[in-house]
Amino acid sequence: MRDVAIIGIGCTKFGELWDRSFRDLFVEAGVSAIEDSGIQGEEIDSLYVGNMSGGRFVEQEHIGSLIADYAGLASTLNVPATRVEAACASGGLALRQAILSVASGHDNIVIAAGAEKMTDVGMDTATDALAAAADREWEGIMGATFPGLYAMIARLHMHKYGTTSEQLAAASVKNHHNGTMNPIAQFRNEITIDTVLNSNMVADPLHMFDCSPISDGSSAVVVAAADIAKKYTDTPVYVKATTQASGTISLHDRADITTLDSSVVAGQRAYKMAGMTPDDIDMVEVHDCFTIAEICAIEDLGFFKKGDGGRATEAGETAIGGRIPVNTSGGLKACGHPVGATGIKQAVELTQQLRGTAGKRQVDGAEVGMTHNVGGSGGTAVVHILSRNR
Amino acid sequence: MTVARFWRKIPHRYNLIGTHCTTCDEHYFPPRQMCPNCRRDGEIEPHKFGGKGEVVTYTIIHTAAKGYEMQAPYNLAIIKLDEGPSLTGQVVCGQEEMEIGMKVRSVFRKLGEESEKGMIYYGTKFVPE
Numbered sequence: 001m002r003d004v005a006i007i008g009i010g011c012t013k014f015g016e017l018w019d020r021s022f023r024d025l026f027v028e029a030g031v032s033a034i035e036d037s038g039i040q041g042e043e044i045d046s047l048y049v050g051n052m053s054g055g056r057f058v059e060q061e062h063i064g065s066l067i068a069d070y071a072g073l074a075s076t077l078n079v080p081a082t083r084v085e086a087a088c089a090s091g092g093l094a095l096r097q098a099i100l101s102v103a104s105g106h107d108n109i110v111i112a113a114g115a116e117k118m119t120d121v122g123m124d125t126a127t128d129a130l131a132a133a134a135d136r137e138w139e140g141i142m143g144a145t146f147p148g149l150y151a152m153i154a155r156l157h158m159h160k161y162g163t164t165s166e167q168l169a170a171a172s173v174k175n176h177h178n179g180t181m182n183p184i185a186q187f188r189n190e191i192t193i194d195t196v197l198n199s200n201m202v203a204d205p206l207h208m209f210d211c212s213p214i215s216d217g218s219s220a221v222v223v224a225a226a227d228i229a230k231k232y233t234d235t236p237v238y239v240k241a242t243t244q245a246s247g248t249i250s251l252h253d254r255a256d257i258t259t260l261d262s263s264v265v266a267g268q269r270a271y272k273m274a275g276m277t278p279d280d281i282d283m284v285e286v287h288d289c290f291t292i293a294e295i296c297a298i299e300d301l302g303f304f305k306k307g308d309g310g311r312a313t314e315a316g317e318t319a320i321g322g323r324i325p326v327n328t329s330g331g332l333k334a335c336g337h338p339v340g341a342t343g344i345k346q347a348v349e350l351t352q353q354l355r356g357t358a359g360k361r362q363v364d365g366a367e368v369g370m371t372h373n374v375g376g377s378g379g380t381a382v383v384h385i386l387s388r389n390r
Numbered sequence: 391m392t393v394a395r396f397w398r399k400i401p402h403r404y405n406l407i408g409t410h411c412t413t414c415d416e417h418y419f420p421p422r423q424m425c426p427n428c429r430r431d432g433e434i435e436p437h438k439f440g441g442k443g444e445v446v447t448y449t450i451i452h453t454a455a456k457g458y459e460m461q462a463p464y465n466l467a468i469i470k471l472d473e474g475p476s477l478t479g480q481v482v483c484g485q486e487e488m489e490i491g492m493k494v495r496s497v498f499r500k501l502g503e504e505s506e507k508g509m510i511y512y513g514t515k516f517v518p519e
Binding site for chain 1: 391399420446447448449450453455458461463464466468475476479480490501502511513
């Protein structure tokens with residue numbers, strides 16, 4: 001397999017973008033990524049797009065064709081476009097497919113994009129569409145919601161390891177702080193532990209401020225064979241690992257409810273592929289759809305011992321300047337979570353950090369970073385390791 | 391959900407009928423036709439569960455799932471059945487009674503409804519033992 005690099009990035013603002021349509025969003029993100037890379041449309045071999053539920057959110061399927069068409073790549077260039085779906089991990093998986101198509105030698109330059117427009121439907125429809133990431137017949141019909149599933153993970157984590165609501169809230173407070181320094185973030189305001197604990201209970205013990213928001217947004221990256229990357233940019237970001245693992249779709253079928261097996265395995269496969277250990281990673285963008293998800297992720301990926309994630313977060317070990325900065329973008333909580341776009345946005349954030357262009361939220365001396373994108377309650381996990389060095 | 395989609399799983403939903411792999415003696419609920427241990431070597435037969443189990447973890451849902459708006463807040467739990475498998479279900483009792491490790495048994499209950507004139511869903515919930 002050939003080495004692959006990211007040579008261009010683009011992202012819309014994330015948020016409730018009432019004045020922007022689904023197609024406005026991905027065109028903006030795609031054009032920014034293409035401009036950032038300096039490639040021409042004729043050089044694009046293929047396009048992968050992560051989108052969880054165009055059918056429910058904007059009543060549109062056949063997303064590949066739509067995106068290729070409105071990105072100006074269909075009518076004359078007829079660029080192949082493939083939609084990739086793995087619930088909230090759709091974006092990470094689209095990136096992985098793009099990397100594999102270049103690594104295999106089949107393509108030289110590929111765009112990986114992600115897009116979701118979630119605010120064109122009411123909250124009840126959006127919640128129900130997201131619930132489709134769980135087992136509809138044996139979780140959803142029983143009354144489970146997504147916050148409800150993660151609440152059950154949180155409850156057991158608290159019971160087994162003494163994790164507290166304050167420790168969970170600390171993840172949200174830290175991510176909001178990081179979000180204040182990210183121009184694309186949905187929320188750019190500081191909050192306190194009390195903000196979280198005094199917000200409405202969604203699914204006990206998770207409050208509203210433990211939950212990521214409903215968002216619109218799109219992001220895109222251009223990936224290329226490493227051998228030609230320097231033709232386009234002085235600062236290619238190299239892909240050291242792309243891995244994926246499946247887990248049971250239902251939370252109740254896990255051997256340990258507080259461990260996402262898919263995260264553990266995708267992480268282990270990534271360390272093996274890159275020839276690295278958690279100590280080699282300078283920063284990580286994890287899938288914090290809920291605060292407890294961030295706590296589990298930093299444990300499952302090997303940065304902290306199982307059960308220590310809450311305490312470490314409260315102690316500031318995951319803040320910028322801490323032992324391992326987590327979610328410098330603001331994460332899903334503060335940057336926003338347009339589900340299909342999230343996995344790509346994580347790579348956009350890392351690329352900015354590894355190029356040294358992340359502004360106020362720059363991690364000093366960042367050389368190697370990891371992304372971690374989860375579908376559902378852990379049915380799919382996708383991990384990437386990116387590096388400044390080939 | 392359409393009538394047929396709900397109807398075809400009625401034996402499982404109403405009577406807690408799952409499956410059992412006679413090759414490795416593992417029990418499954420929800421029912422599985424492919425044993426993850428034995429895969430194609432597995433011999434699968436229906437199995438009616440006793441309905442007794444223990445709460446592994448739980449939540450109290452305040453923002454309800456579609457169709458459950460009138461019932462919120464409600465208790466939702468992962469319950470490990472005595473025969474081995476775990477499932478997701480509601481526990482009918484006061485919020486303050488809920489605790490990890492509590493013993494429960496299954497009961498036949500109304501799950502929810504689509505609208506005033508829509509389908510009514512029945513199935514299994516749990517009560518403290």
